[in-house]
Amino acid sequence: MGAIGGEELKKWEKMQGAALGGEEKILVLVRLRPLSEKEISRNEVSDWECINETSILYRNSLQERSGLPTAYTFDRVYRGDCSTREVYEGGTKDIALSVVSGINSTIFAYGQTSSGKTYTMNGITEFTVADIYDYMRKHEERAFVLKFSAMEIYNEVVRDLLSSDSSPLRLLDDPEKGTIIEKLTEETLRDWDHLKDLLSVCEAQRQIGETYLNENSSRSHQILRLTIESSAREFIGKDNKTTLSASVNFVDLAGSERASQSLSVGQRLKEGCHINRSLLTLGTVIRKLSKGRHGHVNYRDSKLTRILQPALGGNARTGIICTLSPARSHVEQSRNTLLFACCAKEVTTNAQVNVVMSDKALVKHLQKELARLESELKTPTTTCDHVVLLRKKDQQIEKLEKEVRELTKQRDLAQSRVKDLLQTLKSDKTSSQKDISRLHSEGNTYEDECSVSCSSAVAGSYIRDNESDATSYAVPAAGQQQRVKDSVNSSEEDCDDHCKEVRCIEIDESSEKQTSASISLSNTDYGESMSMPPASSIRNSDLQQQSPMLLGHASSTSGRSLHGAWEQKMLDIQNTINSLVRPFPDDSSSPSLSTSLSGSKSHKLTRSKSCRANFMIGSLSPNTETAEENQTTPPNVLDKDFPGRPEGFQRKHWKLPLLIYGANRSNLSRNNSQSSIGSAFVDGNNVPGDEDIPSVDNFVAGLKEMAKQLHDQGQEAGKSKRSFKSIGVDPMLDSVEAPSDWPLEFGRLQKMIIGLWQTCHISLIHRTYFLLLFKGDQMDSIYMEVEVRRLSFLKEILSNGNSAVQGGQTITLASSLKALRRERSMLCRLIYKKLPGAERNEIYQKWGINLNSKRRRHQLVHRLWNDTDLNHVIDSAAIVAKLIGFSDQGPALKEMFGLSITPPPRKSRRSFGWKNSMSSLL
Numbered sequence: 001m002g003a004i005g006g007e008e009l010k011k012w013e014k015m016q017g018a019a020l021g022g023e024e025k026i027l028v029l030v031r032l033r034p035l036s037e038k039e040i041s042r043n044e045v046s047d048w049e050c051i052n053e054t055s056i057l058y059r060n061s062l063q064e065r066s067g068l069p070t071a072y073t074f075d076r077v078y079r080g081d082c083s084t085r086e087v088y089e090g091g092t093k094d095i096a097l098s099v100v101s102g103i104n105s106t107i108f109a110y111g112q113t114s115s116g117k118t119y120t121m122n123g124i125t126e127f128t129v130a131d132i133y134d135y136m137r138k139h140e141e142r143a144f145v146l147k148f149s150a151m152e153i154y155n156e157v158v159r160d161l162l163s164s165d166s167s168p169l170r171l172l173d174d175p176e177k178g179t180i181i182e183k184l185t186e187e188t189l190r191d192w193d194h195l196k197d198l199l200s201v202c203e204a205q206r207q208i209g210e211t212y213l214n215e216n217s218s219r220s221h222q223i224l225r226l227t228i229e230s231s232a233r234e235f236i237g238k239d240n241k242t243t244l245s246a247s248v249n250f251v252d253l254a255g256s257e258r259a260s261q262s263l264s265v266g267q268r269l270k271e272g273c274h275i276n277r278s279l280l281t282l283g284t285v286i287r288k289l290s291k292g293r294h295g296h297v298n299y300r301d302s303k304l305t306r307i308l309q310p311a312l313g314g315n316a317r318t319g320i321i322c323t324l325s326p327a328r329s330h331v332e333q334s335r336n337t338l339l340f341a342c343c344a345k346e347v348t349t350n351a352q353v354n355v356v357m358s359d360k361a362l363v364k365h366l367q368k369e370l371a372r373l374e375s376e377l378k379t380p381t382t383t384c385d386h387v388v389l390l391r392k393k394d395q396q397i398e399k400l401e402k403e404v405r406e407l408t409k410q411r412d413l414a415q416s417r418v419k420d421l422l423q424t425l426k427s428d429k430t431s432s433q434k435d436i437s438r439l440h441s442e443g444n445t446y447e448d449e450c451s452v453s454c455s456s457a458v459a460g461s462y463i464r465d466n467e468s469d470a471t472s473y474a475v476p477a478a479g480q481q482q483r484v485k486d487s488v489n490s491s492e493e494d495c496d497d498h499c500k501e502v503r504c505i506e507i508d509e510s511s512e513k514q515t516s517a518s519i520s521l522s523n524t525d526y527g528e529s530m531s532m533p534p535a536s537s538i539r540n541s542d543l544q545q546q547s548p549m550l551l552g553h554a555s556s557t558s559g560r561s562l563h564g565a566w567e568q569k570m571l572d573i574q575n576t577i578n579s580l581v582r583p584f585p586d587d588s589s590s591p592s593l594s595t596s597l598s599g600s601k602s603h604k605l606t607r608s609k610s611c612r613a614n615f616m617i618g619s620l621s622p623n624t625e626t627a628e629e630n631q632t633t634p635p636n637v638l639d640k641d642f643p644g645r646p647e648g649f650q651r652k653h654w655k656l657p658l659l660i661y662g663a664n665r666s667n668l669s670r671n672n673s674q675s676s677i678g679s680a681f682v683d684g685n686n687v688p689g690d691e692d693i694p695s696v697d698n699f700v701a702g703l704k705e706m707a708k709q710l711h712d713q714g715q716e717a718g719k720s721k722r723s724f725k726s727i728g729v730d731p732m733l734d735s736v737e738a739p740s741d742w743p744l745e746f747g748r749l750q751k752m753i754i755g756l757w758q759t760c761h762i763s764l765i766h767r768t769y770f771l772l773l774f775k776g777d778q779m780d781s782i783y784m785e786v787e788v789r790r791l792s793f794l795k796e797i798l799s800n801g802n803s804a805v806q807g808g809q810t811i812t813l814a815s816s817l818k819a820l821r822r823e824r825s826m827l828c829r830l831i832y833k834k835l836p837g838a839e840r841n842e843i844y845q846k847w848g849i850n851l852n853s854k855r856r857r858h859q860l861v862h863r864l865w866n867d868t869d870l871n872h873v874i875d876s877a878a879i880v881a882k883l884i885g886f887s888d889q890g891p892a893l894k895e896m897f898g899l900s901i902t903p904p905p906r907k908s909r910r911s912f913g914w915k916n917s918m919s920s921l922l
């Protein structure tokens with residue numbers, strides 16, 4: 001027999017409509033009988049009273065002072081006038097009838113002699129059997145077999161009450177069933193009358209024993225056992241029958257009075273000793289069980305506990321009815337009974353439904369189980385899928401956690417930087433105010449004033465637009481002195497009201513002095529600079545001071561020289577080198593933010609976003625450019641009110657420096673020298689159209705700016721006696737400074753530049769402009785120098801696998817190559833537009849392209865500039881120039897852009913190299 005499972009259990013549970021089995025405490029009831037006639041005749045008084053359904057109270061005032069408890073609480077207590085039916089219905093029934101559900105159950109009656117145990121148990125047994133029969137009648141779908149057996153334990157001897165054989169029964173230990181009683185008679189009950197007959201037999205046997213031993217004395221434990229087997233009728237006669245089988249025991253224990261009290265001697269004493277011993281063992285077992293099932297429980301110390309082991313903390317539901325005599329003379333026994341009851345109510349049993357399966361049913365069940373397991377094994381993918389899925393989820397969680405950590409780190413860093421900047425802003429404002437006051441008193445020249453007024457104390461600072469959060473330099477480059485003075489006078493107000501000066505450059509000690517006395521780059525109101533970033537390998541402070549080449553974004557048409565101001569005040573320009581066009585090889589954050597907001601004391605930071613953007617690649621995607629434009633646009637108030645803008649340098653024209661192409665697409669016109677157009681394309685979604693062709697004026701402007709910065713760096717290099725060897729372009733400096741063999745040098749530089757263009761995938765339009773503009777004039781040396789340095793640097797960056805991150809876009813060798821392809825596509829589209837049919841065919845023939853080829857246009861554009869041979873280069877430039885509408889007007893064009901001014905005679909190598917040439921440019 002085992003625990004029921006599967007479908008059978010479900011059906012059975014449903015049928016019963018009740019929860020079956022499980023752990024529960026033993027039900028403990030207390031029944032107080034009325035005073036017997038004998039006790040009344042002895043004038044006994046009743047000291048016990050049931051004060052409610054669960055509590056019984058000892059009312060003797062004399063005993064109350066003893067310190068013993070007077071009130072006891074149990075599951076239910078019954079007064080003397082309560083019927084056995086009430087006791088049965090009040091909890092016993094539920095337990096006793098569990099047997100029909102396949103659950104073992106036991107009902108005890110415990111109490112002293114004459115307390116009413118037999119009286120109670122007879123009634124309980126009768127009611128239970130009656131209800132069982134009733135249940136059987138109501139459940140005709142099931143077939144029941146009811147069996148009855150009875151035994152007596154007398155002096156630790158088990159006797160079969162249904163057998164005339166008075167020989168003792170042995171208890172056997174069955175590995176599956178536990179303790180069993182050998183040869184115990186078991187009668188199958190036919191009906192209620194049959195049971196009454198059997199009970200009569202039991203009673204007769206018992207009385208025989210009692211008569212033999214001691215008349216009128218219950219000196220044994222009697223156990224009546226009803227066993228019910230049930231199975232669904234539909235399975236009767238079939239091999240796969242499943243049967244529920246459980247027993248209910250009705251135990252009428254012998255009286256628990258002490259031997260001393262019974263005044264017994266001889267056989268009675270012996271009986272009493274056995275009774276007390278077995279009851280003592282029962283009490284010990286109960287006590288032990290009440291404290292939890294820890295350690296060994298001595299069931300085997302008595303026959304009673306051995307037989308009742310399942311009912312005491314095992315697979316059964318158990319109820320104990322403790323009977324009390326109310327007489328004062330029995331108070332001690334009554335108290336002992338109540339103490340036993342108190343322990344018993346703490347004991348827990350764990351009942352389960354018991355099912356007996358036929359062999360075939362068992363085989364079927366096992367086969368079914370086996371098939372289920374095999375099916376699981378046959379579809380391991382399900383399990384595997386879950387494992388893989390879980391692993392993926394784990395990885396995702398890990399990744400997200402990592403991202404969260406990284407973002408948190410970045411946030412903390414940004415907050416820290418903002419804090420630093422706010423701190424710096426505060427100090428700068430104070431410093432700026434002091435400088436303004438000083439300027440008022442000293443009456444500086446325009447250049448000094450305008451520069452200092454807006455940036456003296458904030459050399460290397462941004463003026464920050466409150467509204468747009470855009471940053472740029474806002475320093476007047478030209479204008480009337482009076483207006484500038486006005487500007488100076490109002491500068492404090494401007495700074496306070498319109499601008500937030502944010503020092504974005506942290507300088508080291510060596511340069512701090514210079515910076516504090518220097519002036520920021522201030523050539524135009526949108527002055528933006530361009531410089532070469534150092535290679536990642538030369539990011540230390542020394543190289544940072546040496547490597548840059550900055551070209552001033554200057555007004556060539558104004559004719560105003562800011563040279564004096566540059567010489568004195570632009571030494572700090574070197575500080576912008578790194579950030580101007582940093583490669584950001586290891587900076588994953590936005591360069592805009594990281595550069596402009598960086599408060600790092602170890603880095604030189606940019607003054608202009610334009611400076612750090614687009615170095616080398618010379619290109620931006622339209623989207624990026626738009627964003628950059630927004631960011632670099634100065635505050636409106638400066639744009640509107642700025643008095644010193646040199647003539648010919650309108651905002652739109654000079655918004656972007658050289659190599660920041662295509663920034664202002666609304667003004668694109670390659671025939672308009674004031675247009676601002678792009679020359680190359682980086683990875684972007686938009687296919688550039690005809691109007692995306694970069695303008696030559698923007699190209700020239702950028703060149704000038706870079707030349708100016710280079711000049712400045714030359715100045716600085718001269719002071720610090722440092723070389724540019726670290727970036728591998730050292731020979732260039734001397735060549736610029738002493739172009740005595742310029743024609744030869746020009747050829748060498750030109751060849752070098754052409755090679756670098758090819759290596760770095762530089763824009764073809766940029767190449768074309770450059771090649772056609774700089775054909776060997778002495779002044780070209782500066783621009784050649786600029787280009788060589790720029791390209792050398794770019795080559796180093798890209799060849800090292802580094803990349804520049806701009807506006808959230810990473811520019812690499814691959815992206816520049818892609819941009820170049822886009823440019824070729826754009827040029828391809830221009831072939832039909834710009835070249836007449838005859839000219840096209842002539843070019844195709846010259847370039848050896850089959851006129852019948854469907855892809856002859858593509859073949860042509862892909863051959864352009866794909867060789868470093870000078871003739872090929874010149875031919876390519878000529879075709880590109882035609883396509884973009886750039887006419888090589890020779891010196892006139894350079895003149896127009898201020899690129900051909902002959903430098904004055906040089907007094908020294910250095911003055912020639914940079915000062916004078918720059919003066920002429922500026």
Ligand SMILES: Nc1ncnc2c1ncn2[C@@H]1O[C@H](COP(=O)(O)OP(=O)(O)OP(=O)(O)O)[C@@H](O)[C@H]1O
Binds near residue numbers: 036111
């Ligand atoms: N609740 C009751 N109401 C009326 N009479 C009762 C009640 N309980 C017991 N009696 C009577 O008390 C007497 C003793 O009862 P009973 O024989 O059941 O006691 P017992 O505990 O079985 O004694 P023993 O241990 O000697 O067998 C009986 O005559 C019985 O009728």
